Amino acid sequence: MAYLEMKGITKTFPGVVANDDVSFAVERSSIHALVGENGAGKTTLMRVLYGMYKPEAGEIFLDGRQADISSPHDSIELGIGMVHQEFQLVPSLTVAENIVLGYEPHKGIWLDKETTQTQVLEISERFGLHVDPDMPIREIPVGVQQRVEILKVLYRQAELLILDEPTAVLTPQEVEGFFQVLKRLCSHGHTIILITHKLKEVMSVCHYATVLRRGVNVGSVEVAKSSEAEIARMMVGREVEHKYQKEEISSAVPKLVCEGVSALDDRRLPALRSISFTVNAGEILGIAGVEGNGQSELVEVLAGQRQAEGKITLEGENLSDHGTRFIRETGVALIPESRKTQGLNLQGKVSENLVSNTYFKPPFSRYGVLSIDKISKYGRKLIKRFDIRTESPNAVAATLSGGNAQKIIIARELADRPEVLVAAHPTRGLDISATQFVHEEMLGLRAQKVAVLLISADLDELLALADRILVLFEGRLVGEVDPKTVTYERLGLLMAGHVNDA
């Protein structure tokens, strides 16, 4: 009998059925992947299990007994723990304090520091999750923060661990180590549900996989008896084309040139240390790197949103020391990394978001007065051309799904052919079809001799699209590789800063 059984779970949100009569079973001491595209209902199903959402219908059985879960408190009592995509740690507290938070060993009303220390070291030892208990969270890297999250769950005696896209923040090497941890947990008798949409992870570490598509369970497979292609087909509902056809570049005509660009981050520490590179016309230049190594700052500098030293030119025109509007007017299109804050005004209309960089000039405005008519007509045109799924150009942007919201940004930035496109994580969080759409748009620009700078944490994306890849580590460009010949291992080592070994 299965350790966990969820039967007939239905959960709706206004206008969407997130889970439609989903049944799901997990064997004890197994690693079970829950896969599906974005919006397939994976996280919703797990939040129902964790007691964060109350389903309209359905039952949950643990060890054959019906479990009554109406809050995370109940699920923790039952031995279920969840590590969310966004970590839930207190930055100012230490590792140990975060782990015991809410279930602290205490002497009277005081925190029992010694017991805390020994308990934390004991579990970290037992599972090989090494941490320094005295470090404040804000001073440790994300990979370690994730270990802390897992330790927190284990400290609460969880038997069943739900991990929501845990590898998104890790380097390839860290991912390898992380999988070792999962295997060790499994051999200690823990059961793991891994939410992911990366099939490589499913193939390399999971025993079973269950695929959700549009809120419905389309089937479960034993990974050893299945294949990546089969699971991908189940996810998308059709065959997936992975390779893109690209024309060779004829000649190198420099478009965007950066020379000796240095910048500080928000804490006024060096984030970029004298970076120089050139993006040629009709070329996609990839920037790889583990997040937090200067990518955000680089995009901000190019967008005119961060002060920098050094020189940035577009076809000889100096862009440094100019504001964002000048940079955009010179022909730079920007797809920023944060869709919700930098890329869109979620409270604004779709049509308003589509003209946020052109609204100030004719035909959209004359003598300070907007032409609402022309703006919504233009909105309708772009909605059609880029296949943005929305009721009307007057819909509020917040009502659109992540993929369609990203399409608004793509449509706005690419509608008038730019000279240069700076794209930061343009497909993050998008499902396979939306990702393919964005990739094809970028390849389309490449064919039109636009210079594309692609900053991405997704190596598969960089390898599929880029003509050259530069690796950013601690604010420096530590290497250039050819995506046609480079291996994951070499890229991973460069990203981890091992310049000489690579």
Place this chain on the structure above:
Amino acid sequence: MGALVMELSGKDSVEAYKVLLVSALGSRTAIANTLLAATPLIFSGLGAAIAFRAGVFNVGVEGSIYMGAFASAWVGFTFLGLPALPLILLSVLAAIIAGGLWCYFPGVLKARLNVDEIVTTIMLNYVAILFTSYLVNYPFRLPGLANAMSAEVAPQAWLARLVPPSQFNASFIVAVICALFMAFLFNRMRLGFELRTVGDNPIFARWSGMPVARVIEKVMFISGLLGGLAGAAQVLGVNYRFIANFSPGYGFTGITIALLARNSPIGTLIGALLFGILRSGSSTMEIFTDVPRDLITVLEATVIFFAALEFSLTWMRRKRHATT
């Protein structure tokens, strides 16, 4: 809610409300007085609304009212020889500049140096109130008068009374035009689009290439300008001179109205009219029933309380929604 308070204190609430409404809307003069009471609130409400919509919590409209009122009065009692129309226009222009600049400076500090606008505008309110009071107590003091007030504005600049004997005057029409214009500005003008975007998401506005700092400065100037107009309207339409401490907090009531109206210019117009009814009806209510005028303050406070509650509830809901 007000009824509950009245019943609890043993008053006849139905009777009180009847008197309130009759005395606010029961006759031509009563209606005129209500509109008169609403006039400064329309200006100050719009002044608050435009700043709030741009995400700037400008509390300084009250100060602009004082600066505008004094500037307007100064023109009125200085250029006695000018004919009516040029004098009125010059007086209003002075009020616009004085009121506008009074909020423009904290706007510049906010936009360029990120100085908190709430602190600066609150402080500038005191400066404006006390500075104008100083002016009429010392440099522009009228000998032989016990009250601190300026000389009278030249009579040709007095705004026409539309429904005598009420003091109701042409400034109301200007206020309504301002509300309509603001609605146009918010929804149809470039600056309106910019200020709404800056208010919704300043980071996005910057990434779009909008001149965020200049938008904030313009908005603060307009916000203060509307305060200046409120001041000029009181001087040229009601008092015909500058009187120290003349405003019973028009600027602050304007903040309340803007919040109630969720910064919509038309909503602000309606809200100001409602507050006008309460204000103008309450004094009569006090005379003819034994319900004190303070009850209206209780009522207003209750309205604000529920508006704030609603506001924070939607905010919490939105926040919860955002995390799921």
